[in-house]
Amino acid sequence: MQIRISDLMDESCPEKIELGAEDRAMARRVNALVMQKLNIAEPKPRRAGKKPLRTLLLVAAIAVFMGAAAYAVSGWIMNMKKTDEPAVGYWRTADAAGNLTDEQKIVFPDAGMILSYEGPQERTNRPEFRCWYLPSEADFGYTDAEGWTGYLSDSGAGAEIPYIVGAGNVRAGNFRTVINGDVTVVKEEDWGGFHVTFLTSDYTHCQGRWVYDRANYVLLFNAEKGWLVTVTGTDDLDTLEHIARELEIRDSGEPAFDGEDNMVESIGMIDPGRG
Amino acid sequence: MNEQRLLRRLREGDHAALSEIIALYTSYLYTVASNIMAPQLPREDIEEAVSDAFVRLWEHRAEPVPGKLRAWLAAVVRNRAKDALRAARIAEPLEDDLLELAAPVDMEEEALRAELTHIAREAIDTLGEPDGEIFRRHYFLYQKTEEIAAVLNMNGATVRTKLRRGRERLREYFTERGYSCADPHF
Known part of the structure; x- marks a missing residue:
């Protein structure tokens, strides 16, 4: 029989090769097509800036759900370690018996800070948030009718990725997060249940190709829930702080990890990016 | 992300x-x-x-x-x-893409395809770099030889030579595993 070599290449995707210039308009068209084919209503990304609430709202909301917390956990610790060495780690999955099923080495040559976590292995619900202030219209991420979401961004264009707001659960053990570039801790504060760290990172001496020279970070870590809410972007730190101060954060009621989770080790990064 | x-x-x-x-x-x-x-x-x-x-x-x-x-x-x-x-009845874009293969034993088409795909991946993994990358760029990403040459700062003839060697390796791999294999382009 005659067979095409290209037809035998399904398992041979080259890694670490970036293709295609960013095209947000095309991504939106494709998104609309996909939602249409799946018969999923495509809610408009909302700018959630209608009610001028202040930090007190955040503090009050956190106080309410903290008081109602049902998890008997002793809490999580987030360790932040600066580094000038590449961060090397693995994506490892294992079966129920603990046998390794997949392993992939990951290297972040531009790592500037490594976040690692200690705490319980048990699951908590994932966090969600709504923004009462955004400096520009969000272009990705969908909110429900009341504005709640787990991700919202203005991914900008060129060297500007104005802001990305994301919320998730940390995992203790072999699960680490990298921030690349030359990272500086600007200040640290406590906001009613969240330890908040302000960071800035300079990418001008990095080996990799970063679209921006500098990115800023506001990390809101909730030690009791094991939540990490990140406000990152190329907008200045004051603007990102404004976004962070007017976040309303709550328990989504949805579990953070599903039953199919078989990851036993991972390393990832939270630098703003478009993929 | x-x-x-x-x-x-x-x-x-x-x-x-x-x-x-x-x-x-x-x-x-x-x-x-x-x-x-x-x-x-x-x-x-x-x-x-x-x-x-x-x-x-x-x-x-x-x-x-x-x-x-x-x-x-x-x-x-x-x-x-x-x-x-x-x-749309349009020919596939790659030249030098065909292999003539005969399986050593009768297999169902899906199982045969899975085995061939697996063997192909193993063969390509032995090519080393940049040969493996060149082969994957051409046969997985469908990049043209001149495009690959430009990206990797080589000349087109070098890329074509490495692709030919990759096809030879593939053919050897199949042959070693009991397949009767010919490349119509040799």
Whole structure:
């Protein structure tokens, strides 16, 4: 029989090769097509800036759900370690018996800070948030009718990725997060249940190709829930702080990890990016 | 973006996670599909193929594993793009793409294809670099030899030589595993 070599290449995707210039308009068209084919209503990304609430709202909301917390956990610790060495780690999955099923080495040559976590292995619900202030219209991420979401961004264009707001659960053990570039801790504060760290990172001496020279970070870590809410972007730190101060954060009621989770080790990064 | 978290949310049925994945990978997938379909088919058809890949992701969202999502999507979009070419009765773009193979034993087509794909991957993994990358760029991403040469700062003749050696390695690998194998281009 005659067979095409290209037809035998399904398992041979080259890694670490970036293709295609960013095209947000095309991504939106494709998104609309996909939602249409799946018969999923495509809610408009909302700018959630209608009610001028202040930090007190955040503090009050956190106080309410903290008081109602049902998890008997002793809490999580987030360790932040600066580094000038590449961060090397693995994506490892294992079966129920603990046998390794997949392993992939990951290297972040531009790592500037490594976040690692200690705490319980048990699951908590994932966090969600709504923004009462955004400096520009969000272009990705969908909110429900009341504005709640787990991700919202203005991914900008060129060297500007104005802001990305994301919320998730940390995992203790072999699960680490990298921030690349030359990272500086600007200040640290406590906001009613969240330890908040302000960071800035300079990418001008990095080996990799970063679209921006500098990115800023506001990390809101909730030690009791094991939540990490990140406000990152190329907008200045004051603007990102404004976004962070007017976040309303709550328990989504949805579990953070599903039953199919078989990851036993991972390393990832939270630098703003478009993929 | 943490792919592990995205896939978890996707498995939980989170539409927003799908949109985030679309935002991340549309440009990459469009380029792969475009290498196969353009210029014979228009942009709309290429975007259609890309959207089909994301629809398949949603319908089979338990399949991709963290760290391999882009490769999973790329494999899907390649097949969609080739289907579109065949539907339009347009020849596939790559030259030197055919192997003449005879399996040592009768096998069902799907099992045979899976085994051939696995053997091909093993053979390519032995090529070393940059030969392996060149082979994958050409036969997976459908990049033209001159495009590969420009990206890797080589001349086109060198790239073509390395591709020929890759095909020879592939043929040797199949032969060593009991397949009768000929390359119509030798």
